[in-house]
Amino acid sequence: MINLRKILAIGTLITFSQLSTAETQLPKAAIFDLGSLDTITALGLESQVVGVPKQVLPDYLKQFNDARYTDVGGLKTPDLETIKTLNPDLIVITGRQAGQKAALEDIATVKQVNASGENYWESFSKNTTSVAALFNAESAADTALAELNADIESTKAGIKDHPRILFVTHNNGSFGLRDEPIATQLLGLDPSKVPSHVTPQKRGTRTFTSLSVSDIAQMKPTTLFIVDRSAAIGNTEEALDIKKLKADLVDKGGQSIQVAYLSPKLWYLSGNGLQSLRLQVKEIADAL
Template identity: 25%
Template sequence: MNWKLKSAAVIFAATTAVVLSGCEKKPTAQVHNAELLENPITIQHQLGTTVIQQRPQRVAVLDMNEADFLDQLGVKFVGMPKDYVPHFLSQYKNDESVADLGAIVQPNMERIYALKPDLLLITPLQANQYQTLTEIAPTVHYDINFNNSQQQHFESIKSHLFSLGEIFDRKQIAAEKAAELDQKINQAKQITANRTEKALVVLHNNGAFSNFGVQSRYGFVFNSLGVKPASTAIDTSLHGQPISSEFIQKADPDILYIVDRTAVMERRATINAEQVSNPLLRQTKAWKNGKVVFVDADAWYTTAASPSAMRIVIDDVIKGYQL
């Protein structure tokens, strides 16, 4: 029996159990162990509407951003993909109480089904599996735009914090985390406000570069944090606009932020200036003035849309002005 048939059987059995227990005026084991909500929580998101009837007890997260949200709120979860776990969530990598659900982009459905979760949290990276996942458990989609974060990036993060705070009865903690994020944003804006430096954000991947402009995955760096762009090139793809060293040399940024994707994908140390340097790059003001920042790839690439990641990203941005 495949997992879909198993899922249907479990749903049918669970529904029957609820009906029978209703006739007998006895709560089921699931209801007995969970806090029934006096007012069910309705979460509307881009993929649909999710109604939560009881306080979730067995939550599975399918993205590292969601894992960080729950970690920051002090909420335990029973499963997560463990293919690319950022260093700030490393405590869960070998935690046997947290099941390994496979890959972030292609989670293992059999393992998810076997876990018997009562809530699933996903992002756009798992959006294609949404309908299938809803057959296993109520599923909430995190409405974050990974292609173009120019608008509403931090607002989306705070909104998701508040939503999860309501679901898990962590409203106060959610408000505190949102306030901390606002403080970090304001700290960066105060630093960038009167500065004339222009910057590039580029992705390094096995010796090749991609640029991320004002309408890109890292658009929030320019739009929300006040960093002035060294290039007006527009690109909204997930992995940026392929560029050459000549492109960087002509843009001549005062500050160069380098996201080392290879370090994440190959699980190795981040590159340094000596390893990536070439005659064209050495001609830029950023290289000449020592303002090349090799950012935290886990925060910028693996996550980039959660409370911990944003604190690290903002610190990396500020570092470019302090070198």
């Protein structure tokens, strides 16, 4: 099995994309980034996966619950000893595993992926091609990206009546404004205006904008999209009571607002993959 750390230690950085398959095997990978996992699957490379965080897999990746794939721990609690026994060439992570990055780098080469919302399609495309390059699959990735882009443009053209949208994250009864570039950048949807009395709050290095049900009703979106963090991480007792929310919106004058409850794990734990982005675009379009 190839040891990527030895390859990367050479003076000139050599990636798998620069080596022909005749010269090297494709890397065996432990994947914590679920978007990368669904991209690898879309490119027909799932046989290269040796480990995944099984406890958080969304329904569309349920095939990785199979015994041929090893459970490598939680998204924030990688099982280092189990990963060592797999002897992977590559470990793909996101910011959720950043605290364990050094420890993971002692096991294998680590690739950290992140998607920026500033130019989402550009960032998404770069992530996709960079992951594909590790498996000599750049050409397949380019084809898949072109097909996905065409599907998104077709979906965008089919949206009528200029709906106003509002995305929020729910957590144990509280709501926070969610910037969703898939809706605004890729589908060109107009976000509802935030009331002037609502201001962002700083929590450490992160910025949050809390919204009350009254605020949401005042914003009057055509459709309110909800990403339920509580449900996504398994806190079912704290998950959103949709019937109560709809009743509360009516009480606050928001009876015209459609409420769309999005697939929790898809939106909170996954995303930024060839499969997940397609599913997310469909969920938005289906709700409008």
